Every structure is written in structure tokens, then in C-alpha cells.
Amino acid sequence: MAGGNKQIVLKRQRDGVPAVDDFAVADGAMPQPGPGQLLVRNIYLSLDPFIRKAMRGDHHGYALLNPGDVIYGRNVARVVRSNHPDYAVGDVIVADTGWQQFAAIDGARAGDRIDQTLGPLSTSIGVLGMPGLTAWASVTHLIQPALGSTFVVSAAAGPVGAICGQLAKRAGARAVGIAGSAEKCQLVTRTYGFDACVNYKTNDWEEALKAACPDGIDGYHDNVGGAMLQAVGKQLNHYATVTLCGRPGDYFSSTFTPIQLGAFVGKRAKLKGLVVYDYQQDMPEYLRIAAPLVRDGKLKVKEDHVSGLENAPAHFVRLMKGDNVGKAIVAVGPEKV
Amino acid sequence: MAGGNKQIVLKRQRDGVPAVDDFAVADGAMPQPGPGQLLVRNIYLSLDPFIRKAMRGDHHGYALLNPGDVIYGRNVARVVRSNHPDYAVGDVIVADTGWQQFAAIDGARAGDRIDQTLGPLSTSIGVLGMPGLTAWASVTHLIQPALGSTFVVSAAAGPVGAICGQLAKRAGARAVGIAGSAEKCQLVTRTYGFDACVNYKTNDWEEALKAACPDGIDGYHDNVGGAMLQAVGKQLNHYATVTLCGRPGDYFSSTFTPIQLGAFVGKRAKLKGLVVYDYQQDMPEYLRIAAPLVRDGKLKVKEDHVSGLENAPAHFVRLMKGDNVGKAIVAVGPEKV
Incomplete structure (x- = not known):
């Protein structure tokens, strides 16, 4: 009777270049944020090569990823409900939210809010991330x-x-x-x-x-x-x-x-x-220098967007084959509520 | 009609751990120093692993070593005759003189005289070299x-x-x-x-x-x-x-x-x-600090001496097999004239 939270899960671990077939779409339960947690809705998935390691059971500092698990990733997400005093509904964060529409995450580990004046939201997982x-x-x-x-x-x-x-x-x-x-x-x-x-x-x-x-x-x-x-x-x-x-x-x-x-x-x-x-502690210094350059068009990264969570596997396979050009991003939810 | 300069020459190049059989004893001509050259007599051969590379035709910054060539090495040697104003008979130097009794070398490339007050001559190819x-x-x-x-x-x-x-x-x-x-x-x-x-x-x-x-x-x-x-x-x-x-x-x-x-x-x-x-330019600074420590027994390197040029190959093979203990040195000539 669950449902309402579309997810991309791992179908199988294996070596070699990943294929779309290694992933599956699932209909997960809508997460319920517990005390101190946030319910967030993903806006942009950041596709990064390190995810490939996790897919074959290598942790890269994260938990192991087993068949049936939601693929993880550090994404741009909007706070939809907040049980943590540091975050309000409408805040946008970069956090480990996985390849899914919604996630419940600990407020204590959610990281900084994005300063939305610095640039387009997607830059927070690219040139300004x-x-x-x-x-x-x-x-x-x-x-x-x-x-x-x-x-x-x-x-x-x-x-x-x-x-x-x-x-x-x-x-x-x-x-x-x-x-x-x-x-x-x-x-x-x-x-x-x-x-x-x-x-x-x-x-x-x-x-x-x-x-x-x-x-x-x-x-x-x-x-x-x-x-x-x-x-x-x-x-x-x-x-x-x-x-x-x-x-x-x-x-x-x-x-x-x-x-x-x-x-x-x-x-x-x-x-x-x-x-x-x-180098996380360097982020404010980096943003101080980089954000004006990005705004003035002096520091550029092409972004390679696709839309729709179900297209994340194919976009990721292109990235791992070197077939995409620019920062690979999947738009999975609206920028504005 | 030559002769009078015992030498160790390369018999054959090959990969693998070297064997005594890869070397041969030869009776070379007594070298005649030309203008600007020194005639030197080796006192201590320094056996160093890099010589192994040369034996199989790898230059390590030196000329290639071919069958029939004298094995090279940086050794302690005494000046026997000098055609160069910077060196006098009796000076002791560390120089590329090869595995032989006598060598004629360019004064311009002979390097510094050893300060014989710093320690035993053999330390100049070991702890003080x-x-x-x-x-x-x-x-x-x-x-x-x-x-x-x-x-x-x-x-x-x-x-x-x-x-x-x-x-x-x-x-x-x-x-x-x-x-x-x-x-x-x-x-x-x-x-x-x-x-x-x-x-x-x-x-x-x-x-x-x-x-x-x-x-x-x-x-x-x-x-x-x-x-x-x-x-x-x-x-x-x-x-x-x-x-x-x-x-x-x-x-x-x-x-x-x-x-x-x-x-x-x-x-x-x-x-x-x-x-x-x-780091050659650091040598005076190193000697300033290390020589008193060596003299006072606070900086030590065990030396592993054998005598006689003809014993150099066996000593070198021991070194390359890891069977020797300490700095491998071959005494081939008198310390004092």
C-alpha cells in the first residue's frame, strides 16, 4: 500500500562498464521524517564517477550498496518538511539524498543551505560545488x-x-x-x-x-x-x-x-x-572567489542536463563511457515550489 | 705488451640476480693521463645497487656498459700524478674511477678532495658520502x-x-x-x-x-x-x-x-x-652536522669490507642478494703511499 516515491535501485553488482540494465525503477514508500529529520524533495541529481564504485560493492566512504538499495548521490534538494531547528521549509541544500524523488535525512548531517544568490541552483553541484x-x-x-x-x-x-x-x-x-x-x-x-x-x-x-x-x-x-x-x-x-x-x-x-x-x-x-x-572548510573561501567569476562568465562549466528520474541510469552510463560532455545532471523536481 | 692495471670487466649483460660469472678479470693497460687529467689509484671501491642497472645496459645517467667494459663506480682514490692545477699528488678524492687499480680521469670532473680529518677514508663513500x-x-x-x-x-x-x-x-x-x-x-x-x-x-x-x-x-x-x-x-x-x-x-x-x-x-x-x-650543494652542510656525530659515535654505519679487486664481483653479488650486512666496500689499494 506504500508508493509515491519513485526510486532508482541497484539491480545487480558487477565489474565492467555499467549498463542501464544494472538499474531498476522502484516505487518506494513516501519517507516519514523522524525527530530531528528533514523530508526533502530532490531537484537535481549529481552524477559522479565515484557512484560506480559503490555499485560494485566498494564503499568509497559510504555504506555498501547492495541489490535493491537506492543508488546514492549528493544532490540538490528542497526541504519540504522540517523537524530540525536549523532548517525551514523552502531551504535548498546539497545532501546525500539518493536517486529518488523524496528522502528523509538527518538535519544534523544535512550540511549547509545553498546561498541561492550565488548562481543557478545546479551550480551548487558543479562549478560552485x-x-x-x-x-x-x-x-x-x-x-x-x-x-x-x-x-x-x-x-x-x-x-x-x-x-x-x-x-x-x-x-x-x-x-x-x-x-x-x-x-x-x-x-x-x-x-x-x-x-x-x-x-x-x-x-x-x-x-x-x-x-x-x-x-x-x-x-x-x-x-x-x-x-x-x-x-x-x-x-x-x-x-x-x-x-x-x-x-x-x-x-x-x-x-x-x-x-x-x-x-x-x-x-x-x-x-x-x-x-x-x-577541504570542506575551504568552501566559503572558494565561493568568495569563484562565485563572482561565475556570475561574470569568467569561470565556466558546461552542464549536461536530462530530465526525469527514470533517465538517470542512461545518463550515468553515458558519463561512465565518456560519451557525455560537461557536468552530468538529472533534473528530477521543480526548482520552485 | 700492455698490462699492469688489473680490472674487472663485464662479461655479459642479462636480467636477473647477477652472478660472479657475469664478470671477468682483465689485465688492462696502465692509463696515461692527458692534459688536464689525473692518474689515480683506487683505495676503496664503493659497491652500489645502481651498478646493477648499468650491467644490463641501463645507463642510470652514465654511459651504457657493454661486454668488455670496466665496471664503473664512484670510488675513493689517491692522486698519483696530476696534470691539473687543482689537484696534487697525495690528494684523496671520490670519483668515477671504475673497478680497476688505476684510472686516468679529467681533473675538471674529479670533484672535491676529501677532508681527511673528518673520519676514516672509507666513510667518504658511506656515512659521510x-x-x-x-x-x-x-x-x-x-x-x-x-x-x-x-x-x-x-x-x-x-x-x-x-x-x-x-x-x-x-x-x-x-x-x-x-x-x-x-x-x-x-x-x-x-x-x-x-x-x-x-x-x-x-x-x-x-x-x-x-x-x-x-x-x-x-x-x-x-x-x-x-x-x-x-x-x-x-x-x-x-x-x-x-x-x-x-x-x-x-x-x-x-x-x-x-x-x-x-x-x-x-x-x-x-x-x-x-x-x-x-643535493650535492648540501654536502658541506651535511658534513658540518654529520662528521662530529660520526666522530663521537652518535651516527653509525657498519662497513662490510673485503680485500682485493678480484673479490669485488662476489661481494657485489652478495650485496644484490641482500646477503651482506652494512655498506659494501672493496679495499683495492693502500690508504697511505
Whole structure:
């Protein structure tokens, strides 16, 4: 007799590139918020590669995801009912609400309200959200590109890569992207303003990268891992800094692609692991700097929207295949009540 | 009609652990120093793992080593004749003189004279030489262990590892070694004064390391690479720093053992490649600090001497098998003329 809360649940765990068939639509019970909880309605789902890990039973700091469980994700949601003094009906938050229409979540763990004056709501899971903060941490804390240095980022058309390159360029570096299609490379250079972008799906992409980085590579934000990290490693300058961040290629199976470290030793490179949750306290500082740039069109991330919860699996599969362009978002509820 | 200069030459290049049979004794011509050159007589050969790479045709920054070539190495040698104004007969230097009795080398590339007041001549290729400087660079520049932090080093009974741990301990860290026998572990704790040492040739060594590092690992100087780096990586604390230095396990073949970087990302680790030649300008500073400690018995490296050039191959094979204990040195000529 339940129902009224459409959900996307996991049908089966498996390795490999995910398929639409790994998901199922379910009709869940309308959640009832308990004491201290909020009832929220999702507006925008944020599709992120780390969800792939959870789908095969890897927790990534979250609970394990088993068949029948609602796919989780950090989404933009509006408070519909509040049993917590810090939140009022109508507040918009970014929280772990899962792939469903409604969720009951603890007010104590719901995080900050979105400042709706900063930009469109969807930017809070993109350029003004976790992807932006990831890029900020990498560029300003870990790599700190010097004026005139060469900064390279992989998955450059994606939300983290796009912001990495734009921030590095603002810091006076030459920004070079690596992306997976001619269309993405155009976005990277024409819209994001990188100095160059190399399509790694061409045979001579390593030569093209060399040509795009005539003075070698001083900083590299790695969003990919595996063979790409190895290949870029060969072109590092001595004392280069590398941020190790996402590794979507590794999310398809339970083992990470191994890397030969010899070249990194020879280059005296510094490799730094980045987990964005460490930098949550930097969010106000990041927003102070980034929000005006976004408003003035000086910091951009293309968003790739689809509508309807039932379309989330197909959109996610496109993301994991590298077929989408820009920050993948699913609109599942109205922005205004 | 030549002769008079006994040499050890390469008989054949091959992968795998080297054997005495890969070397041959030769009777070379007595070298004649040209203009600007020095004729030197070797006193102590320094046996170093990097020589293994050269033996299979990998240059390690040197020229390739082909069958028939004299094995090279940076040794302690006395100037016998000088055609260069900066050097006089009787000066002792550390220079690339190879595994032979005599060598003619360019004065311009001969490097600094040894200050014979600092300690026994053999320390200039050990605790007061390149191994010491390597440890100095790792501890004081790259890892910078905090007071009360836990510092781990592999190949801890070897000259670099021994000094790493002793310097880290002087900086207020807890020093834990990893070595390949009970005898080596005794040397590490009793003679070098580490807080603990783990024998990695026991089955439960990872558990033993955990027990020896109850607060986790904050700094790790990796002398080994491959599986050991991977294993220690699992026990790193968040934000740990790792120096990537020697990889003798990788010197046996032309490919480096690959590493899975996932754990290092999760730990937000910093991995830093170290090549000691970058720190040559630090040598006076290092000697200023280390020489009095060596003199007072507060900084120690056991030396493992054999006599006679013809015994160099067997001594080197022992080193590469991990069967020797301490800095491997071959005495090939008199200290005093």
C-alpha cells in the first residue's frame, strides 16, 4: 500500500562498464521524517564517477550498496518538511539524498543551505560545488602552479578538469587539457579558454601533448590514473607536482591499474593524493572567489542536463563511457515550489 | 705488451640476480693521463645497487656498459700524478674511477678532495658520502619528520636506511626499520638505535610492522619499491610523506614493478622522487652536522669490507642478494703511499 516515491535501485553488482540494465525503477514508500529529520524533495541529481564504485560493492566512504538499495548521490534538494531547528521549509541544500524523488535525512548531517544568490541552483553541484572545490584544492593547495609554468589536466572537459585549467590559467600558468573527443577539446579551448587540448583517442596524442607543452609539464592534475598517468609522467619536468585524484578507469573493477614509478623518481616528481572532503572548510573561501567569476562568465562549466528520474541510469552510463560532455545532471523536481 | 692495471670487466649483460660469472678479470693497460687529467689509484671501491642497472645496459645517467667494459663506480682514490692545477699528488678524492687499480680521469670532473680529518677514508663513500647525503636529503628536505611522528625505512641495515633512521630519530621521530634478516634487525636496533625493526622475510611481517607502529606511519623512506612499497602504503597515516629512492628490486630487469596507487590517494599521501645528485650543494652542510656525530659515535654505519679487486664481483653479488650486512666496500689499494 506504500508508493509515491519513485526510486532508482541497484539491480545487480558487477565489474565492467555499467549498463542501464544494472538499474531498476522502484516505487518506494513516501519517507516519514523522524525527530530531528528533514523530508526533502530532490531537484537535481549529481552524477559522479565515484557512484560506480559503490555499485560494485566498494564503499568509497559510504555504506555498501547492495541489490535493491537506492543508488546514492549528493544532490540538490528542497526541504519540504522540517523537524530540525536549523532548517525551514523552502531551504535548498546539497545532501546525500539518493536517486529518488523524496528522502528523509538527518538535519544534523544535512550540511549547509545553498546561498541561492550565488548562481543557478545546479551550480551548487558543479562549478560552485564539490567539483569546483576539488579543483580549488588541487590548484591552490597541492600544485600551486607558478607564473609561466605549464599545467596539464586530464578529463579536461569534465567539471573538475574544466575548473582546474581555468584556475591554473588565472594563476598565470599555461593550461593544457586532455579530453576524449574533438568536441570536448573544442569546449576546453573555446569555452573554457585553455591554451590547448589534446584528444587522447587519437593515435599520436602523446606527440600532440609534447607539441602542446614545448617547455614540458610542471603540474598535472590526474583525473584518470592508469595508462594516462604513466604516459603523462614521461613528459614531466624535474620537480613536477602531480595531483592524484579521480580514477574513473579504476572504478570499473576492484583493482587499481598499476603504475610503474620509475619515471616519477627520475623526474623527482611529487605525487599528492587528493580527497576533496578534506577541504570542506575551504568552501566559503572558494565561493568568495569563484562565485563572482561565475556570475561574470569568467569561470565556466558546461552542464549536461536530462530530465526525469527514470533517465538517470542512461545518463550515468553515458558519463561512465565518456560519451557525455560537461557536468552530468538529472533534473528530477521543480526548482520552485 | 700492455698490462699492469688489473680490472674487472663485464662479461655479459642479462636480467636477473647477477652472478660472479657475469664478470671477468682483465689485465688492462696502465692509463696515461692527458692534459688536464689525473692518474689515480683506487683505495676503496664503493659497491652500489645502481651498478646493477648499468650491467644490463641501463645507463642510470652514465654511459651504457657493454661486454668488455670496466665496471664503473664512484670510488675513493689517491692522486698519483696530476696534470691539473687543482689537484696534487697525495690528494684523496671520490670519483668515477671504475673497478680497476688505476684510472686516468679529467681533473675538471674529479670533484672535491676529501677532508681527511673528518673520519676514516672509507666513510667518504658511506656515512659521510653519497649514502649519507641521500638520507639527509630525504629526512631534512622531503619527509621532515615531526616530533613524535613515526618514521619507517626499508633496507634499514644498509647505509642509506641506517642513516635515515638515525637522522629521523635525532629529529624526534620514532624510527622503525625493515630489513631482511634477524641479524640485520639486531644491527638496526642495537647498533643504529632504531626503536624497532621488522624482518620482512617472516610471514607475518606486515602484522609485526603494525605492532611496531601503533600510531601508524607518518613518513616512509622507500629503498625497495614494488611489493614492499605497496605493503607499507596500507599502513600510512593520512597526509603521510613517502620518499621514492632506490629500487634495487627493479634493477634486476628493465621494467619497474608496478604499484597500485589507490591506497596512496585514499591516504592523501605525498610521494616524492629523490635523486641524490640534486643535493650535492648540501654536502658541506651535511658534513658540518654529520662528521662530529660520526666522530663521537652518535651516527653509525657498519662497513662490510673485503680485500682485493678480484673479490669485488662476489661481494657485489652478495650485496644484490641482500646477503651482506652494512655498506659494501672493496679495499683495492693502500690508504697511505
